Each structure stands twice: as structure tokens, then as C-alpha cells.
Amino acid sequence: MSQYEIDLRLPVDIWRKAPFMLVGPDIRFLPLGVLVDSIHHGDKQLPRITPLVLSKICSNGLKQDVVFCFIFLYINDRYERVMLMTHPVKIGSVNHEALEALLKEIFRIAGLLECQIVEVELNDLVEGSVAFPTSFSSISHDVEVAEMIKSDLEVFHREGFREWAEVECFEHKVHELERGLDETIRSQDMLHMTQVKVEDYLKLVSRLGGSKIRSFRLPTWDASDSIMLLNFQLFNNSAYVLRSSSRLGFLKSSECGYLCCVQNLLEPLKTLRTPHVLLFQRLLEAYSFDTMKIMDWGISPVDRLPELLFKATEVMKEKNITNIQFANVSSDQLKVKNLLYELGFKLIHRVKLLRREVE
Amino acid sequence: MPLGTLALADFLDRHGYSTRIIHTGIEQLQNRSFKIEDIFKEYSPTVVGIDLHWFVHSYDAVRIAETVKEYSSAKVVLGGFTASYFAEEILSRFNSVDAVIKGDAEEPLIQFMRERDRDLQEVPNLVYKEENIIKKSEKRFIADEAFLSKLDYTRFELLLNCENYFRLTTQTGDLDPQPWKVRVKRHAWVPMGRGCSVNCSYCGGGLDAQCLITGRDKPIFHPKEKVVETLRRFMEMRIDSTYMDFDPYRDRRHHLELFEMIRKEKIDISSEFLLWSPSNRGFITEFAKTFNPLYSSLVISPESGSEEVRQKNKGFCYDNKTLFDWLNDAKRESVPVKVFFSSGLSWETKENFNETIKLGKTILENYPVIEMVSNPLVMEPASKRYLNPEMFGVKLKWKSFMDYYGRFKRLAEGIPEDSRIGYETSWESEREIIENSIRFNKMVSST
Numbered sequence: 141m142s143q144y145e146i147d148l149r150l151p152v153d154i155w156r157k158a159p160f161m162l163v164g165p166d167i168r169f170l171p172l173g174v175l176v177d178s179i180h181h182g183d184k185q186l187p188r189i190t191p192l193v194l195s196k197i198c199s200n201g202l203k204q205d206v207v208f209c210f211i212f213l214y215i216n217d218r219y220e221r222v223m224l225m226t227h228p229v230k231i232g233s234v235n236h237e238a239l240e241a242l243l244k245e246i247f248r249i250a251g252l253l254e255c256q257i258v259e260v261e262l263n264d265l266v267e268g269s270v271a272f273p274t275s276f277s278s279i280s281h282d283v284e285v286a287e288m289i290k291s292d293l294e295v296f297h298r299e300g301f302r303e304w305a306e307v308e309c310f311e312h313k314v315h316e317l318e319r320g321l322d323e324t325i326r327s328q329d330m331l332h333m334t335q336v337k338v339e340d341y342l343k344l345v346s347r348l349g350g351s352k353i354r355s356f357r358l359p360t361w362d363a364s365d366s367i368m369l370l371n372f373q374l375f376n377n378s379a380y381v382l383r384s385s386s387r388l389g390f391l392k393s394s395e396c397g398y399l400c401c402v403q404n405l406l407e408p409l410k411t412l413r414t415p416h417v418l419l420f421q422r423l424l425e426a427y428s429f430d431t432m433k434i435m436d437w438g439i440s441p442v443d444r445l446p447e448l449l450f451k452a453t454e455v456m457k458e459k460n461i462t463n464i465q466f467a468n469v470s471s472d473q474l475k476v477k478n479l480l481y482e483l484g485f486k487l488i489h490r491v492k493l494l495r496r497e498v499e
Numbered sequence: 500m501p502l503g504t505l506a507l508a509d510f511l512d513r514h515g516y517s518t519r520i521i522h523t524g525i526e527q528l529q530n531r532s533f534k535i536e537d538i539f540k541e542y543s544p545t546v547v548g549i550d551l552h553w554f555v556h557s558y559d560a561v562r563i564a565e566t567v568k569e570y571s572s573a574k575v576v577l578g579g580f581t582a583s584y585f586a587e588e589i590l591s592r593f594n595s596v597d598a599v600i601k602g603d604a605e606e607p608l609i610q611f612m613r614e615r616d617r618d619l620q621e622v623p624n625l626v627y628k629e630e631n632i633i634k635k636s637e638k639r640f641i642a643d644e645a646f647l648s649k650l651d652y653t654r655f656e657l658l659l660n661c662e663n664y665f666r667l668t669t670q671t672g673d674l675d676p677q678p679w680k681v682r683v684k685r686h687a688w689v690p691m692g693r694g695c696s697v698n699c700s701y702c703g704g705g706l707d708a709q710c711l712i713t714g715r716d717k718p719i720f721h722p723k724e725k726v727v728e729t730l731r732r733f734m735e736m737r738i739d740s741t742y743m744d745f746d747p748y749r750d751r752r753h754h755l756e757l758f759e760m761i762r763k764e765k766i767d768i769s770s771e772f773l774l775w776s777p778s779n780r781g782f783i784t785e786f787a788k789t790f791n792p793l794y795s796s797l798v799i800s801p802e803s804g805s806e807e808v809r810q811k812n813k814g815f816c817y818d819n820k821t822l823f824d825w826l827n828d829a830k831r832e833s834v835p836v837k838v839f840f841s842s843g844l845s846w847e848t849k850e851n852f853n854e855t856i857k858l859g860k861t862i863l864e865n866y867p868v869i870e871m872v873s874n875p876l877v878m879e880p881a882s883k884r885y886l887n888p889e890m891f892g893v894k895l896k897w898k899s900f901m902d903y904y905g906r907f908k909r910l911a912e913g914i915p916e917d918s919r920i921g922y923e924t925s926w927e928s929e930r931e932i933i934e935n936s937i938r939f940n941k942m943v944s945s946t
Contacts, residue, residue, distance in 0.1 A: 150683040152739035152769050155793040171835045171869045173684035173740060173794050187681045205737065412833040414792040419835055419867035 143197050144206070144241035146249075150191035151231070154208055158229040158286035161409055162189070164278045167418045177278075179213050181221050186253055188213055189279065194242045196232065205231040206238045207289065211246065212277035213253070215361040220256040222495075223249070224277055224358075227263050228289045236295055243299050250498045258496050260301060262291045265490035270309060271404035271433040271465045274489070276358045282406050283489065293492070301494035306471040307356045309433070310485035314464050318453045320484050325450050331396075333380050333451035341379035344398060345438065352397070352438035353445075353476060355468035378402050380455065382439075382448050397439040397448045401455070404431040404465075431463040432456050442475045446483060500664070501552040501579060502688045503604070506650040508657040510605045516612050520658040523563065528667060529660055535563055539570040546612060547571070551589075552579025554703075554880060557900065558907035564595035574615055578604045580703060583712045584880045585900035586626040590633050592901065598627035602713035603642040603693075605650065641714045642693065648722045652690050653732040665738065684739040684769075684794050689729050691745030694718035697814025700845055700891055703879030705814060711881055718747035723757045730766045740794040741768055746775040749815070751782050758789040769794035771837075776815035777825035783832045796869060797829055800839040804858030805851040812844045819858065826866045838862055840873040842935035845884060845891040848926045852935045856942050863946045873939035875932045878921030888922075896929075897921035 150173075154160070162170055165177045166189065177188035190211045195203040209228040216222050225246055228239070250258050261276060263283050274280040281288075293303075318326070336344070345354075382397035408417045408427050417424065439448050449466070456464055466485060469476055500522050511518040519542065526533045547567045551560040560582070564575045578600040582589060586599035600607045601624045610622040619627050623640035626633065655661040665685035694715045698705040709715045733741060746754075770790040774797060786797065801822055803809045810816045829836050840855050855873065863871055878884070880903070884891040896918040897903055909916050923929045 148681060148683065149685065149739075150793070151737065152684070152791045152793050153767055155791055156767065168869055170683075171794055171796055173682060173686065175681040175683055190681055191683050203737065413787070414833040416792070416833075416835055416867070419869070420830065420833055422865070423830065423833070 142241065144238065144245075145195050145197055145203065146242075146245040147193045147195060148190055149193045151193055151205055151208065153205075153231065154191075154229060155415055157231065158208075158281045158288065159406075159409060159415065160279055160281040160286075161272070161405060161415050161417055162279055163273075163418065164188070166278075167416065171416055171419075179215065181215050184254070186213055186221075189277070190249075192242075192245070192249075193231070194238060194245065196238070207231060207234045207242055209242070210277065210279050211249065212279065213255070214358060216257070217359040217361055219361055221254060222257045222259055223253065223255040225258065225260045226275060226277055226279060226281070227261055227283075227286075227291070229281070230287045230289050234289050239289065239292075239295050240299070243296075247498060255498055258498055259304075260296060260494050262293070262296075262492045262494065263288060263489070264291045264306070264492045265487070267486075268311060268488040269406075269431070270489040271431045271463075271467075272402065272406045273433070273435060274406075276491075276493070280406065282409065291492070293494075296494050299496070301496045303492055304495050305356065305493040307467075307491045307493070308469045308471060308477070308487055309465055309467040309489040310469065310477075310480045311431075311463060311465045311488045312483065312485045314453050314456050314462055317449060317464060317483060317485075318457075321446055321450050325446050331382060331384050331444075331447050331451065333382050333455065336379050336381050338379050341381070341398065341400060344381060344395065345436070348395060348398070348438060348440075352440040353442045353473065354438035355436050356470045357436070357468070380451070382444075382451055396444055398437065399434050399448060399452060400436040401432045401434045401452065403427075403429040403459075403461075404433060407431070429459070429461060431465060432459070432461045433465040433467050435467050437466070437468075442479070445476060445479050449483065500658075501550050502652065502690050504550055505652045505654055505657065506690070507548070507578075507605060507608060509651045509654040510649075511608060511612070512654070512657060514609050514612075516609075518657060522658060522660070522664060523559075525660050525663050525667060529663060535566040536570045539567075544571065544573045546576060546615065547573045548576050548578060548608065550579045551577045551582035554581045554877075554903045555907060557581060557903040558905075558911055561589075561593050561595065561904060562911075564593065568595045574598070576600060576608070576611060578608075580708075580712055581880060581900075581903070584703075585903075587633055588900040590626060590628050598625055600624050601626060602715075603640055605642065605646070606640045639714060642719070644719050644722060647690075647693070647719065648725050650690075650721075650725075652688075652729055653736070655687075655736065685737060686740045686742065686794075687733055687738045689726060689733070689741045689743055690721050691726060691743055692718055692720040692747065694747065695814070696747040698883050699814045700812040700883045701841070701843075701876045701879060702814075702883075703881040703885070705883065707883065707886075708881035718745075720745070720753055723753070723760055726757060727760050727764055727766065730761060730768055731764060734766055734768055739769060739791075740771065742771050742773070744773040746773065749776055751778060755782065755785055758785045761789050767791050771796050771798060773798040773800075777817055777821050778828075780828040780832070783825075783828050783834055787832045787834050792833070796835045796837055798837040798839070799825070800841075801858070802839075802841045803844055803847060803851065804840070804853075804855035805847070808844050808847045808851050811846050826862060830866055833867075835867045835869045837870040838868060839871070840939060841876045842873055842939070843876040843920060843922070843924065843927070843932035845893060845924060846926065847924070849931065849935070852939075855935075856939050859939060860942055860946055863943060871943050873936040875920050875936045877919075884922070892925035893922050894924070895922050 166175050169176050175189050178185050179188050193205050194207045195205050207228045210226045212224040214222050266283050269284050272280050274283050379400045384396050439445050508518045508520050549560050549563050567575050574597045576598045582599045583601040607624045614621045620636050622636050623638035625636040666682050694709050695706050698707050806818050884893045888895050
């Protein structure tokens, strides 16, 4: 008989150990202790998010919580059902045995839910305050303070997981970035950044996405399943298109880039001391944020990235933002990364995504 | 399950009487083919206690009593507010019930176990049958604060399938097994006190009802140390959230001292706290400092949007400005709220209820509301309206225990009921009262 047991529960002390927030329809239900968000796949309706606690059964019969994670379901672009496990949070003492027990349960549940793939999202590097969103799921932990298990790839490799993506986030000070940009970029007048509605942004991205160097996204089946969509809906004024005008007045301007940025909701999470920040929209409207994260972007050619960033700094200065984070850069986007480093950005967050098929 | 059931079971157990609590609703959820008679294949009780605290259990309690008598030789004792109020009628109508303990039951139940084959007159608060004659003990027991400090509400191991109890009960105490909802917290109730200091027209637990049923003429608190100890045990049992519903005085020093003690003991738990009237901002600040915010919320029941109707029906009255001041404070302190309303209040017209809808909509649009609902008031035995219907403009449809029993029997058997709420008022018919709440709840879901 296993000395470990799994339970579908979100213990109250996870708020202390790994502060987090949700986006999506559950923002109003979570305080009631229920999660209602679901996905439809085939003929099944399945819970989108499930919290899991692994408990150890002690010799006296009492249970001690050991480790926690969320599992998050999505449908990938091959119409496969994927279970994404968030980086496990330490509650008690976590050893290899406990992690193996957790993974065994994960795969058992994946089998019950008829998932084809299990993925795990690991915070491989955290150097500083990582802005919201910090996950590809709809749950963002404050990864700087979260008491998470060590990102021990060996255990996951032993369990048959293989890396399939590595994604990075970079940070800079807004005024330093602006100062460091070439004068020609700062003084040019042929590029214009226009705010667009989220729906138009998504259509544009869908139309242009393939032709651009762009941010990493989970490959979901359709846009309506996109976690990004949930994030975008938080603030109406978050989506922008970069257009270049022709010097020949009769030619239409062309779209050469786009970005979507969001204020760091983990800041009010700390100061308001609640995971339910999105219930307090009026307070958020008046909140003075320090950091904004560009979480979705595309540019062509890649050399225009400094111009895109310059325009982003103009937007951020209007909102009194002091720090800019540029996220969802795949590790193999070397030109993008080199440009960022040249501009003075620092790497602050790296996420590894691993996957294994369910037998 | 009434909160006191756990303490009763523990009290019996500590006095040497082997005791188990069986929640028949949870057993049926666990096993669809569960039948009450199955219990007697495993247990041979000498006494079966059945709670009839809430009138909604009127039929089920008697049905269980009848099953007990059919499958065992146990004595059957009922307790709880509804049983207490209708004790004589229940005993005269149903041979399956041997006795009813009126009011506080802990000490009387021990005495009953000792005296059940001897002299039942020695058992305080007891109403019983002796050779088909209904008799009442002259002895009285009313728990005081010192006695409350002896009670333990944490012996969940005495409840069969207690793990399911934590998960399957909602905040309102109902069983709510909707599979599409992932229930992610373990929840329990913490006793804070007994009694009330005011009379709301519709409440069967107000000051006068308490005097009538239990003999208690003022509220008493559970000692703070005991509440803290209970919460600590809850935390050790991995209970995430607790419901607190005892707020008999506007002066909340007792609660503030309790909150300070909870913080000092570093107890990490969420709380859903039901306020009987709006608090000041200081209370909300202390509440937010004390409890884990993950599942914490504050609850208030203005009942009506009309200040005039509220003033005529609620014991703790407040105007809408006071309510909005409180809501603003909750918002500033980042505490989510639940707000509850009712239809069917005395002196309430359709126009008054439209004020309720308007108030509800304003609150929903401007404040961090996680739950808002209106329910038609159901006639509660021993409430002011029940005892003085003419004074409150009420025409009773349910007057006796048999009226309540009949209503819930028909519900169980799938027979259309004559009345769903047990009354109508001089201002609105039963149908109108029910429709008002339907209109309100439609507004909530469309906002």
C-alpha cells in the first residue's frame, strides 16, 4: 500500500507558500472554494484546472501534506488533450520518492481524463521579480517567493519526460532602455504604434503570425482556448500594432509588428494581500504599477525590434511604468536575444516545458 | 448536520457511551443503494438520537425514527429547535419517538442514558411518553459559558465518512454534489456562541424564540480560548476554511480579542464570517489581518432594499448609507463579500421588492461580490411572525408540526405541494413572493 495519497484540494497554506492568482471564469468562484472553468473536447466536458495535493500517510494514520501542483488542461494544435502540470510547490519535506509518487498519480489522472500528453512547466531560473503572467496556464504564482521544488530535471528525465521548449523573459528599466536606444530610432517618424481592440489584435496575429518573428505560445487548437485571451481581457488598453508609413503618400502603411502588454498584477496581489485582485477592478484602475510585461509580440524583420521596444516605452511612460519585461522568447531565438542583450536587457526568468506521452 | 451534533457525540463518548454519528445524506451520496436499515446490520444501538433542528427535516427525522423502531429495539430521542418547539405534538402523533430533549441537550442526554430505564423525571429538559401519557421533566438545563468550555466540536472521527462531509457540504450546510464543480477546500463550522439579543420577524432563533425553546434570555459566547483551540485542531486536520456565524452585539470587542488571539497562535485558516449588522472599518481590517484571504469573505443579509421594510422586520436595523459605507470599507480592505436578500417580508409590497432588486444590482456592479441571492422566506416555527401572524400581516398555511411534516413528505414522494413557504402576507400572495426572488436572481445572473 502506498504511503502517499493524492487529493483534489487547494490547501489554504498555498497562498502563503506560493502566492498566486487565477484568470478566467473562476475568479469569482475560487473564494467559494470551487472551480468551474471547463473545456470541451470531443464529447467530454472536463475541468480546466484541478489542484492536487500529495499527502504522506504517517505511521499514526494522520496525513501530512507534502507537495502541491495545479493541473491545467488544454487542447493542442493537433487536437490532442494535454495535461500541463505547474511547477510543484513544497509543503512538507519533498524527496525523490514523493515526486515519483506525484508523477505516478499525475499519469493515473491523465489516463482517467483520457489525455494524450502530460507536460510539466518548470521554473528553471528566477532572478528577480517576475511579472504577471508567470505561467502558460491561467494560474500565475509569484515565482520569486514561491517555495517550489528544485527544478531537478534528472527526476523528470528518469520518468520519461523530454524537453520540448525553453522560454525566457528579460527585464530592463524603461528610462534606461529609452536612453540606450539609438537616436535614429528615437527620432524616426515613419513608425506608429496604434492601440487596437483585442479581437482585432487576435485577427491580425492570426493573419500575420506566420510571417513574423514572434513570441512563444502554447500551441492551442483555437484562439478561444487561448490562455492569452484570458489575459488580454484583463485590460482593454493592452494590444498594439506597429505600422510603418510609406514616404510615398499613396501607399498604405504596412503592419510590421504587434505587441500585447499587461500591468504586473502580482504587485497589487502583494499590497492588497489577496489572490482575488481581479475582483477589485476599481482599485486596480487607480493602482500605480511599476512593471509591465510584453507577453505577446511579433516583429518583421527582427531588426525592427528596437523600434517596437521604443514604441512600447512610450506607452509605458504614459502609464508611469518604470520596468519593462519582454517575455516568451524561445531560447533558440538567438537574434532576438542578442538584440535584447545589446540593448541592456537582463535575463530574469527561464521556463522549461517538458512532455511525455500517456501510454 | 447541526454543529452541536459533534459536541454531543463527544460528550457521550467521554462519559463512556460508545457513539457514532451517521449522516444519512452523505451515506446516500457515497452509496446510492444505501438504506437506513443497513445501519443496523453493523450497529446495535441502545439509543438513537435524531436531530430535528431544522424544520426541513420534519419528515425525514420521523421516517428515520420509524425505521429505527422497525429494525432495532433502540430508544429514539429527538432534539433540536423544531423538535423542541413541537415536542408534545410529535410525541402524541408518532409512536416511533420515545422522547424529545428540549433546548440544550448535552447534559440531558447523559442523564437520559443513565435514567432511560428508570426515572425519566430526573432528566432535565425531557418530554417523554409513559404509558401513552406525555410527561415533562420539571428539571431544567441551560448551558452557561463555563459549560460551553467543556465541549469539543472537533471529534470528526466519530462521524462516519467525515472526509466527504468536509467536501460535500456547502457553506449553507446543504449537500451539493454537482460533479462539474471541482470543490477544492475542506470546510467546517466553528461554534462561537448560543442565543440572540434581538428579534427579526422571520427568525425562529431570535431572542423570544430562544427563551421559549431553550430558556435562554441572552446570548452567551463560547470562551475565546476554546474557539482558538478548535481552530487549531481544524488546522491540524487540514481544514482550510471555517464558517463563523455569531454576532449578537454591535460592540464587537469580543471578536476583536478573538482575532488577536488567533493571530498570536499563528492559526492559518480562512473564515467566512456572517455579520448580523454592518461593522466599522476597524473590524474589517482586523478580519483581513487575521484570516488567510484564499477562502475568506464577509457575509451580510440586508434582506430588503427598502429601509422601511428592513426597519420593521430586522432586529438589527441599518439604513442603506450604512450598508454602502460597510461595502466601501470591505472593498478598501480587499475582502470579498456575499450579500443576501429575501422576499416575503411583512409590509413588503412589489414596489418595495423592486427597491431590493435595484439595491442588489447597484451592489453587484460596484463591489467585490462573490455571491448574491434572494430566497423567499419560509415560515419558521417560533418566529415572531409565526407566533403573532395578525400583528405581522401574515396568513399562516403551516401551523402545526403535521403541516411541516406533510409538506416535506410530499416533497420526498414527488407529490405537488400545496404551499412551498407556508404563508402569504397581506401585501403579496405566495406566488408573488416566490416570483419576486426569481426576478431578483435573474437580475443577478444577467448582470
